Amino acid sequence: MKIRDVLNYLEQIAPPEYQESYDNAGLITGDANTEVSGVICCLDSTEAVVDEAIAKGCNLILAHHPIIFKGLRSLTGNNYVERTIIKAIRENIAIYAIHTNLDNVYQHGVNQRFAETLGLLDTQILAPKQNLQRLTARIKSDEAEKLRAALEVRRLDHLHLEWSMQGDWTSIAIHFNYSAAQHSAIVDVLEDVTGRTVPLSSWNVRESDPLVGAGMIGVLPKALSEKQFLEIVRDRMKTGCIRHTNLLNKKIHKVALCGGAGGFLLSHAIRAGADAFITADYKYHEFFDADGRILLADIGHFESEQYTIDLLQELISRKFSNFAAYCTQVRTNPVQYLV
Structure with missing residues (x-):
């Protein structure tokens, strides 16, 4: 079984042409014609993840985020991106990123897993x-x-x-x-x-x-108070810190969400009649845009996409039985919280 076979399977699920124009999803390092020895699934490719791949005998790192996002001018090891790439190439480890193309598919996508984790029903793409x-x-x-x-x-x-x-x-x-x-x-x-x-x-x-696009919207099995809802989000998304707008003293039933930086979807969430919008990477002044019309909650970029690791491992394990696929044990979140 070659790396190309794994990538072809993934690209049937999340075609690269569905990625955004700014993205760099695809094979970043390595030879697709190499036999697969094992796969490490992660959100971020880091030196520690490459070390983990070496220790487990894996020659394919399947990451959500591309390690090379902007153009590289050199490969001298001056930063973590260059060091990671150098180590991967030296150790003959391929790195493949499945990023906004996986964000933008309904079936087996990042936001479908996010919505399932929160227990949303009747889900659909927020912005087709x-x-x-x-x-x-x-x-x-x-x-x-x-x-x-x-x-x-x-x-x-x-x-x-x-x-x-x-x-x-x-x-x-x-x-x-x-x-x-x-x-x-x-x-x-x-x-x-x-x-x-x-x-x-x-x-x-x-x-x-309707099956391709950004974000997702659905309904809770039953309406909750804002505090109850935020507590469920906190517990199920394993975050001890949620930044949110003022509570509006209303029930939460319809919920919009977007894993990662989803601020561009706020207007879509409001137009769709969502009571709450859950995403990440909101800046201070952007919170004002909710303007009393919706509960806006920022749960953190890593936290909103963390279950993508399990999703990728499950997709690979169900399809291929002649090599192992692992969820990384390296917590790559660069953001730490003092609670």
């Missing part, structure tokens, strides 16, 4: 993704393998492709959520492989997909 597209092109059958190879070289091989033979031609249906840059890149690959302008035989646009 817009402008999902289907592109169909036709090329000659002997060009198909060249196209596969070219897409891989340009890191576009994650696109969901459907191949169907029709005489001397192969019809290629490409389903993807794309930016203008991705579209141009795909057209360029088609033209490079075929040496001609390839006509696009269809171009169908869906305005939104």
